[in-house]
Amino acid sequence: MKILFATSEALPFAMSGGLADVSGALPKALRKRLVGCRVIMPLYSTIKPELREKMTFVGSITVPVSWRRQYCGIFEAHMDGVIYYLIDNEYYFKRDMLYGHFDDAERFAFFSRAVLEVLPHVGFTPDIIHCNDWQTAMVPVYLNEFYKADPFYSDIKTVFTIHNIQYQGKYGMELYGDLLGLVPGRESLVEYDGCVNLMKGAIQCADKITTVSPTYAREILEPYYSHGLDNILKQFTYKLTGIVNGIDYDVYNPETDPMIFKNFDVDSLDVKAFNKSELQKQMGLPEKANTPLIGIVTRLVKHKGLDLVKHVFEEIMQADVQFAILGSGEYEFEAFFDEMAKKYPDKVGLKIGFDATLAHRIYAGADIFLMPSKSEPCGLAQMVALRYGTVPIVRETGGLNDTITDSGDGEGNGFTFKNFNAHEMQNAVWRALEGYSDKQGWDILRRRGMNCNNSWGASAGAYIGLYKELAGKK
16 A cells, blocks of 8 residues: 655654654654555755755656646655655745745645646555645645546545644635636635635545544534634534544654653653753752652643643742743743743743753653643644653643543543633642652652553554555455
8 A cells, every 4th residue: 555645844854843743753654564655745945954965856847836837846865764755846945934925825736736746757656645734735626626537646545634723724715716726617625714725625625534633523523623614524524533643752762862861761760850850950940859840842822721821820839849841932921931930930940942952851851741722633742741751731622632631530641621721720730749749659650651652553553544444455
């Protein structure tokens, strides 16, 4: 079985968020299970020179973008047993950021068409094209509209994964003909609520729709979570399923991680105390072995639940507790945590920005990891925290609900709260601090978390089952 994984970003080449983690790890996990998965993505100018040196030039073609044709260079790279195709067009991809440009609709309409156009030139006929988020949403539409009559493409099926339904690729209807190039009379494929909605086109045209956790698959059928797409999703629930993401156990492995202060495993948890003390020093905090250290690694934005944290933070500060906070985002939260770090210098360590090494050190050195998201399609941080013996506190939403269960029953792996309410979150924090005071019970809880299997193996198996069903293979 052959899979083409179409994505706008993938590690190690380009990353802006969790999609790159998935695009880097899932194809690798599929290859380990003897599924022939290849990845196709844009060749951004931001890709590091040392990675460019590993690419070979395959050839060039021109790709239709409505009434015009644009240059498309094809490069190939081999990484961790996976073949990558990188699509070159400097007009579209020689930018300082992956997204956020005035012509993003045109850039990714070109890329979606290129995904299909390059296949005969690289000699690869996939059984499934697995598309991800709005940037590749036009692939199922174009396949159905322009290519299905060609024997080369006639048996190809498509899967479309919604990683975050908030970002849908919404534009004015004036782009329909001049940019997307669909014929008159077919506007209904991509028209939704009076505008072009690229994600809507994929929902309608793809053979299967997936999202990144079973709970999120249910949530996006409700107006509260769907960002307006619940009506169209309800029409196609028969092809919607949720498969929880995994994490790359090669990258997030406390036994081998080169970024943390000292490696450890489930049988050497005493070494975690060394990582904690070194993290406290790095964050400018007093080295207090018996004071619980709560880690936060996140984008500092409202939907991550930080308004809940802000509302009760000073009450939490009255307890014997420390925070190690890493992130950047909205000014409101950057300014608030900066103020708290200055007001409570012995209790709050803060780094504004993103620092991959520090993130790993917080996972390894913190005792508790706080993730009170308003919505969270899947979330990776809570699974990484478990891997490093750091106990998560999460709200019961999306993938957080599917991966973290409350330890109140003596069997869970963290602490949870249901409603998006600051005092419910605060109560979960109090319960976690009380749990921390029971050293024997806390050690059992940490070990239970470290023994959870959140690798891509189980998730890859679920995707393989889906692919086989679509391809008609046993």
